[in-house]
Amino acid sequence: MKKILLIEDNPQLLKSKIEELRKNFSYSIDTVETFAQLQDYLTKNNENVFIALLDYFLDGAMEGQSVDLLLEHKIPTIVYTQEYSTEIREVLLDKCVFEYLIKKPNTDLLYSTRLIERVYKNDFIKALIVDGSESFRNKLAGSLQQFGLASLQSSDAKTTLELLKTHSDIQVVLIDLDISGDIQGVELVEDIREHFPSTMLGVLGMTPHGYNSQLSIEFLKKGANDFITKPFVKEQLNLRIMQVLEMLDTIQEKNIEATIDPLTQLKNRRALEVESKVLIQSALIANSPLSVAMIDIDHFKAVNDTFGHDVGDDVLKWISEILKSNFRKKDLIVRNGGEEFCVVLDDLSLEKAIDIFEKMIRQIESKSYENDGVIINVTVSIGLFHGIKNDIKSMLSLADKKLYLAKKNGRNQLVL
Numbered sequence: 001m002k003k004i005l006l007i008e009d010n011p012q013l014l015k016s017k018i019e020e021l022r023k024n025f026s027y028s029i030d031t032v033e034t035f036a037q038l039q040d041y042l043t044k045n046n047e048n049v050f051i052a053l054l055d056y057f058l059d060g061a062m063e064g065q066s067v068d069l070l071l072e073h074k075i076p077t078i079v080y081t082q083e084y085s086t087e088i089r090e091v092l093l094d095k096c097v098f099e100y101l102i103k104k105p106n107t108d109l110l111y112s113t114r115l116i117e118r119v120y121k122n123d124f125i126k127a128l129i130v131d132g133s134e135s136f137r138n139k140l141a142g143s144l145q146q147f148g149l150a151s152l153q154s155s156d157a158k159t160t161l162e163l164l165k166t167h168s169d170i171q172v173v174l175i176d177l178d179i180s181g182d183i184q185g186v187e188l189v190e191d192i193r194e195h196f197p198s199t200m201l202g203v204l205g206m207t208p209h210g211y212n213s214q215l216s217i218e219f220l221k222k223g224a225n226d227f228i229t230k231p232f233v234k235e236q237l238n239l240r241i242m243q244v245l246e247m248l249d250t251i252q253e254k255n256i257e258a259t260i261d262p263l264t265q266l267k268n269r270r271a272l273e274v275e276s277k278v279l280i281q282s283a284l285i286a287n288s289p290l291s292v293a294m295i296d297i298d299h300f301k302a303v304n305d306t307f308g309h310d311v312g313d314d315v316l317k318w319i320s321e322i323l324k325s326n327f328r329k330k331d332l333i334v335r336n337g338g339e340e341f342c343v344v345l346d347d348l349s350l351e352k353a354i355d356i357f358e359k360m361i362r363q364i365e366s367k368s369y370e371n372d373g374v375i376i377n378v379t380v381s382i383g384l385f386h387g388i389k390n391d392i393k394s395m396l397s398l399a400d401k402k403l404y405l406a407k408k409n410g411r412n413q414l415v416l
Helices: 011-024 035-044 065-072 086-094 109-122 134-146 157-166 185-195 214-222 234-258 269-286 300-307 309-326 350-367 392-408
Strands: 003-007 028-032 049-055 077-081 099-102 126-130 150-154 170-176 202-208 226-230 290-297 332-337 340-345 369-371 374-376 380-387
Touching: 003 011, 011 028, 011 109, 028 035, 035 065, 049 065, 049 109, 065 077, 077 109, 086 099, 099 109, 109 234, 126 134, 126 157, 134 150, 134 234, 150 157, 157 170, 157 185, 170 185, 170 234, 185 202, 185 214, 202 214, 202 234, 214 226, 226 234, 269 290, 269 332, 269 340, 269 392, 290 300, 290 309, 290 350, 290 392, 300 309, 300 374, 309 332, 309 340, 309 350, 309 369, 309 374, 340 392, 350 380, 380 392
Parallel strands: 003 028, 003 049, 049 077, 077 099, 126 150, 126 170, 170 202, 202 226
Antiparallel strands: 290 340, 290 380, 332 340, 369 374
16 A cells, blocks of 8 residues: 655654644555654665655754655655755755645645645656757656656657557656757647647646747647746746646546446446447457346335435445446446446356346345345346447347336346
């Protein structure tokens, strides 16, 4: 499990900071109070630490010694001091510390929370640096590493596009105006946007100091999310990148929300339409059938009428959990609406699919829903189509006809 390492020799402040962190994060929090403890900790178990929060004047350490030790272990570090010092700030920035903040209860909480969350997420993504100067690329890569962000490098348009196509974890590209080859960075942004929209990939343009400000405007017109002028202050770079990545996170979260049923947390009809296209295409290429099941809770209206809609909603969530427990992570499990669900399976024989659904019918029948003294015997009916058509609508229609027969024939059964 990923950990935050909290390094503080003032017990009261340590307790306060732990309480702050636990309110905002579910990450494990390890603490040390002296330099000797820090040395011992880093020797034994630093692998899962993704960020350190450090009291600059730590008991037992010479000034700056704790910072050097953490940076030796390549741990992104936020340093706190009691009062702001320009001299300390310059020293810390020169050492490539991630951030320098004043140690006052609650005043830095919002910003610290953003920083910690961003560094954690950065562990799963990469940046791409595109610049004609190898020395600048290496220097910038070092700065990004202190932000917890690994990076790839390119000097030209062709390599850049190849890297973007082969590394799906690249989420932000930093492009200088001057790159190798026949085109400038501004034109490369335009090429990138033909394949990677701004909702999928962040682009930060870099313009050398003294260039016409129109170039910065051109970066934005061609599709860059933002731009920055070189040479830049490291905090400015971190903030610009953080803003671009947070924007992408927000868009992705909204997209996920748009495909999730809020009550059951299953996929919704929109997700079914989009994700089924991929399954159908793969099945057509492999000449392999899909199993498409329509599932309906029997006599669900009576549940709502007798026990109320709150209990009805709880029954829907209960059934949803049973559905999730019976299928693979890759399977498409959808709430169509009301008490109706749909499941799309690939890579299964007809016999195996029938076995899975019939076992689930028996499981639901034998369990009964129980909560706050309410006991309800729940059953489901299933219509199953096994085969392949060019669109999900056709297969759902055939499965729905089978579902109608299952209900007509007495419910609590599977009809193929």
